[in-house]
Amino acid sequence: MTTVNPKAREAVGEYQWGFHDTEAPLFRADKGLDEEVVRQISGLKDEPEWMREFRLESLRTFFEKEDPTWAGSPDLLDAIDFDAITYYVRATDRDSTDWDDVPEYIKDTFDKLGIPEAERQFLAGAGAQYDSEVVYHNIREDLAKQGVVFLGMDQGLAEYGDLVEEHFGTVVPPGDNKYAALNSAVWSGGSFIYVPPGVHVEVPLQAYFRINTESMGQFERTLIIADEGSYVHYVEGCTAPIYSTDSLHSAVVEIIVKKDARVRYTTIQNWSNNVYNLVTKRAVAYENAVMEWVDGNIGSKLTMKYPSVYLMEPGAHGEILSLAFAGDGQHQDAGGKVIHVAPDTSSAIVSKSVSRGTGRTSYRGLLKVEEGAEGSTSTVRCDALLLDEHSRSDTYPTMEVDEERVNIGHEASVSKLGDDQLFYLMSRGLTEEEAGKMVVNGFVEPIVKELPMEYAIELNRLIELQMEGSVG
Amino acid sequence: MSEANGQESAQPLLEVRDLRVSVAADPEIEIVRGVDLTVRPGEVHALMGPNGSGKSTLANAIAGSPEYAVDGGEVHFQGEDITESTADARARMGMFLSFQYPTPIPGVTMVNLLRMAMKARSGEEPPAREFLGQLREVLQTLRIEEDFARRYVNDGFSGGEKKRAEILQLGMLKPQLAILDETDSGLDVDALRTVAEGVNALHNPKMGILLITHYQRILNYITPDFVHVLVDGRIVRSGGADLAHRIEADGYDPILQELGEPAGAAT
Numbered sequence: 001m002t003t004v005n006p007k008a009r010e011a012v013g014e015y016q017w018g019f020h021d022t023e024a025p026l027f028r029a030d031k032g033l034d035e036e037v038v039r040q041i042s043g044l045k046d047e048p049e050w051m052r053e054f055r056l057e058s059l060r061t062f063f064e065k066e067d068p069t070w071a072g073s074p075d076l077l078d079a080i081d082f083d084a085i086t087y088y089v090r091a092t093d094r095d096s097t098d099w100d101d102v103p104e105y106i107k108d109t110f111d112k113l114g115i116p117e118a119e120r121q122f123l124a125g126a127g128a129q130y131d132s133e134v135v136y137h138n139i140r141e142d143l144a145k146q147g148v149v150f151l152g153m154d155q156g157l158a159e160y161g162d163l164v165e166e167h168f169g170t171v172v173p174p175g176d177n178k179y180a181a182l183n184s185a186v187w188s189g190g191s192f193i194y195v196p197p198g199v200h201v202e203v204p205l206q207a208y209f210r211i212n213t214e215s216m217g218q219f220e221r222t223l224i225i226a227d228e229g230s231y232v233h234y235v236e237g238c239t240a241p242i243y244s245t246d247s248l249h250s251a252v253v254e255i256i257v258k259k260d261a262r263v264r265y266t267t268i269q270n271w272s273n274n275v276y277n278l279v280t281k282r283a284v285a286y287e288n289a290v291m292e293w294v295d296g297n298i299g300s301k302l303t304m305k306y307p308s309v310y311l312m313e314p315g316a317h318g319e320i321l322s323l324a325f326a327g328d329g330q331h332q333d334a335g336g337k338v339i340h341v342a343p344d345t346s347s348a349i350v351s352k353s354v355s356r357g358t359g360r361t362s363y364r365g366l367l368k369v370e371e372g373a374e375g376s377t378s379t380v381r382c383d384a385l386l387l388d389e390h391s392r393s394d395t396y397p398t399m400e401v402d403e404e405r406v407n408i409g410h411e412a413s414v415s416k417l418g419d420d421q422l423f424y425l426m427s428r429g430l431t432e433e434e435a436g437k438m439v440v441n442g443f444v445e446p447i448v449k450e451l452p453m454e455y456a457i458e459l460n461r462l463i464e465l466q467m468e469g470s471v472g
Numbered sequence: 473m474s475e476a477n478g479q480e481s482a483q484p485l486l487e488v489r490d491l492r493v494s495v496a497a498d499p500e501i502e503i504v505r506g507v508d509l510t511v512r513p514g515e516v517h518a519l520m521g522p523n524g525s526g527k528s529t530l531a532n533a534i535a536g537s538p539e540y541a542v543d544g545g546e547v548h549f550q551g552e553d554i555t556e557s558t559a560d561a562r563a564r565m566g567m568f569l570s571f572q573y574p575t576p577i578p579g580v581t582m583v584n585l586l587r588m589a590m591k592a593r594s595g596e597e598p599p600a601r602e603f604l605g606q607l608r609e610v611l612q613t614l615r616i617e618e619d620f621a622r623r624y625v626n627d628g629f630s631g632g633e634k635k636r637a638e639i640l641q642l643g644m645l646k647p648q649l650a651i652l653d654e655t656d657s658g659l660d661v662d663a664l665r666t667v668a669e670g671v672n673a674l675h676n677p678k679m680g681i682l683l684i685t686h687y688q689r690i691l692n693y694i695t696p697d698f699v700h701v702l703v704d705g706r707i708v709r710s711g712g713a714d715l716a717h718r719i720e721a722d723g724y725d726p727i728l729q730e731l732g733e734p735a736g737a738a739t
Binding site: 418419420421423424425426427428429430431432434435438439441442443444445446 | 535536537538539558559560562563564568569571574575577578579580584585588589592593624625641645
């Protein structure tokens, strides 16, 4: 992610991944959504019957469900025209493990985004999704030999049907919410990961998601199963071109962290500002397991995303680090949910949000401690930074604690980019803009420092781009 | 400072001419009411005065704080009129303000700030080895632990640590003019000595110092070439180090009485 074609950057100004290529796709479903489209997708993928039925049932659920009543920006949600969206676009007919087999124009796109470069440098495996289909997946040979599986979700279904059938839709059932139902009906792509007992994947696996087609819906579906005592860190990044019409990204991510296992899932979301990003991410953690979400949201028009952890057995630990940056016209509605089901479980949520111009951030969180989950501990901390007069931040922390013997802490703060901080740094020679960037980078540091170095640099750079011209 | 005496004719570093300053948010209140001041390379000037006399306002206005508005007069630095210059431009020319109340910048390490500030000064990032070498040297001079530089700027610092952090920056940035605003306040005797000795060690024949203080005690360690007394926004007395000693012995009252101000107004 470190090398970006300077011409591409120049061409699109502030958002440097706004370019798109014009190659005609192999197949593109008609706009709009009905049973026929769903059957078509399932048929093209040659899926087993249970999956086709799962999709059709989910579609019915989608039609029945209303938008969430608590939505922070109901008018933005209302504006989504489900009939104007293309639900499935296939650019190439195969998911390759050899970068050379990927069509030239798609390779070009990912080259500009620095994907193969990143893989060579510091990844154990990489995947790339272009519109609806995964075009490339590869994993280091030594990990494959140890039984680690890292495939596109479609290929995962084809090769590990039983494992997928056992777990698919169990963590996030289609009826969970309208957009989870939509994803369950039309999902395509995403990653399937299985880590065998005791195997530690020491360097991250990465997937990169790219929307290219205008007015498109990308509905990737990811399932990660970390078997007992294993460890894996999965990183995803996302970008899209700038179009005048909106695109929809509605993913579902399900993670199962078995006894003594640990999963870290890191997202650097940098969609262009015409993408609706409505994502359901959930993990279940069993005895002494650790689940960590590191969730960075920089782009999109509206993001609604609350990664959650269900702590199912004693000793399980959940951690959610959420970072959101809302520039002009953006609404980042983000946060996290932790449900303490078993005793002696622990959790921590840290949320940092920055709003600039007319940008709006909301922290939305749920901490639930069920009866019998005695001895559980949890801390929630959310900090908001406002860069100017018009920016807005709201906090909606919900706590439902049905058990008395618990230890829970909650802290929240809202601060403004202070004149005294700017003057202090300027008196050291930094320009006003550099000073503003430094304060913001410092503000998000507690989360950025959790990222692998390359991503930390990238995230800081993205934030700096968002900050251009913001001060003064 | 014996170097200073031989350099009376050297080009002034700082020339303040009839400077008038008010609070930007409330221009009715004029705090600095016509100050003249000249600092040449190598000289140490102490600016003393009772509370509320405008010392800190003058210091901040010279450094370019947007909190204050210049209503009249001029500030020249190294021969250039900087009255309208922003704080960062002044800093890049070689001016440094050690704050009375340094602001915390959470999440930004001292090292990070120092590197960025040095880059701003010279136009390029200092080479890592050179930077670390210089950092170790200055930390030793100021008797600061090395891991201090990894801490977030002024975040959770004690009063003494804040002042040391300011002088650490002074040592790394090597400015032509150092304005030390109440660097002695909030320090116990040992900390005061360490900080003052640090300033002395960092002082060089090219560097001018404007030291702002309410009390004389820091002048026991840093010997001024000139002492100015500010009352009600005007410099009412200027002299040598002996002026500070007189203030130490008698307080500000005798000066105020000579001026016809009510005695005891100074604290």
